[in-house]
Amino acid sequence: xxxxxxxxxxxxxxxxxxxxxxxxxxxxxxxxxxxxxxxxxxxxxxxxxxxxxxxxxxxxxxxxxxxxxxxxxxxxxxxxxxxxxxxxxxxxxxxxxxxxxxxxxxxxxxxxxxxxxxxxxxxxxxxxxxxxxxxxxxxxxxxxxxxxxxxxxxxxxxxxxxx
Amino acid sequence: xxxxxxxxxxxxxxxxxxxxxxxxxxxxxxxxxxxxxxxxxxxxxxxxxxxxxxxxxxxxxxxxxxxxxxxxxxxxxxxxxxxxxxxxxxxxxxxxxxxxxxxxxxxxxxxxxxxxxxxxxxxxxxxxxxxxxxxxxxxxxxxxxxxxxxxxxxxxxxxxxxxxxxxxxxxxxxxxxxxxxxxxxxxxxxxxx
Numbered sequence: 001x002x003x004x005x006x007x008x009x010x011x012x013x014x015x016x017x018x019x020x021x022x023x024x025x026x027x028x029x030x031x032x033x034x035x036x037x038x039x040x041x042x043x044x045x046x047x048x049x050x051x052x053x054x055x056x057x058x059x060x061x062x063x064x065x066x067x068x069x070x071x072x073x074x075x076x077x078x079x080x081x082x083x084x085x086x087x088x089x090x091x092x093x094x095x096x097x098x099x100x101x102x103x104x105x106x107x108x109x110x111x112x113x114x115x116x117x118x119x120x121x122x123x124x125x126x127x128x129x130x131x132x133x134x135x136x137x138x139x140x141x142x143x144x145x146x147x148x149x150x151x152x153x154x155x156x157x158x159x160x161x162x163x
Numbered sequence: 164x165x166x167x168x169x170x171x172x173x174x175x176x177x178x179x180x181x182x183x184x185x186x187x188x189x190x191x192x193x194x195x196x197x198x199x200x201x202x203x204x205x206x207x208x209x210x211x212x213x214x215x216x217x218x219x220x221x222x223x224x225x226x227x228x229x230x231x232x233x234x235x236x237x238x239x240x241x242x243x244x245x246x247x248x249x250x251x252x253x254x255x256x257x258x259x260x261x262x263x264x265x266x267x268x269x270x271x272x273x274x275x276x277x278x279x280x281x282x283x284x285x286x287x288x289x290x291x292x293x294x295x296x297x298x299x300x301x302x303x304x305x306x307x308x309x310x311x312x313x314x315x316x317x318x319x320x321x322x323x324x325x326x327x328x329x330x331x332x333x334x335x336x337x338x339x340x341x342x343x344x345x346x347x348x349x350x351x352x353x354x355x356x
Contacts, residue, residue, distance in 0.1 A: 015330065048309045048337075051290060053194040054194065056210075060214070068222050159181045
């Protein structure tokens, strides 16, 4: 069973149900002891709420930011490298090597492998690749990538200028 | 210009490398973080150290902040953890009201009220004194609820407990505060007589 004080605190905090609120409303009108207790708690509530926050020293923000800056400067270069970039570069390299390997194996003349006089590998015609759709697609991808990286660099430069 | 930005926008800018955005966040929350730290440490020097430590920890963990709660709630949970750790290390708290050192520390807690207004000053002084005499947990809950403007659910998230437990703890903390305030005022009246 809730004490009078507990009920009144719920009433003051607004955490009681509508039925409880209505019951307390009635009690506050008719019960003088309830009313007195309510006024006492309400006064305390106001006093606590009116308490001011403590003020930290003037140089508080400066000290925090200096520590962060010093912390950042101490950080080794290795820790500052973005791991995602390394993974993307690594992935791209592996994919390229795999593509070249597959391409070579597919175009290899396996029948002539024992004939010493003939080369075993058919070298693909690079000229056809350079003018074909594959090359255009490659160029388009490169352009988009360059524009994306340029945008990121410019954004960072703008933010560091603001700082 | 940056004061108009929301906490979320400042966090985004901080994550993009703009340190002045984080400085703005620090400025915005430093008073409350410092006050909350004071509730645990009971002295300004240690509170300053704890508060600084909190902001540095928050900066380092900003990437992991998922924005599922308010930044203040997340920050206050860091303050709570850091202050509790500091408290365990230094064993500053848990002194009873009979402990002379605690009374001296409490007396040194600045009220922040206008010194010319004697009536206001004395009321706020005794209230500060009574809060200083509470346990760290009680004082923290009262501070989070009143000065931090946190709801019971937000306090529950900060302290890592159920909202119902917070409600009970808040009720008990206010009761103890009231008792201590009455005791201090009675003691003062006796001294005057």
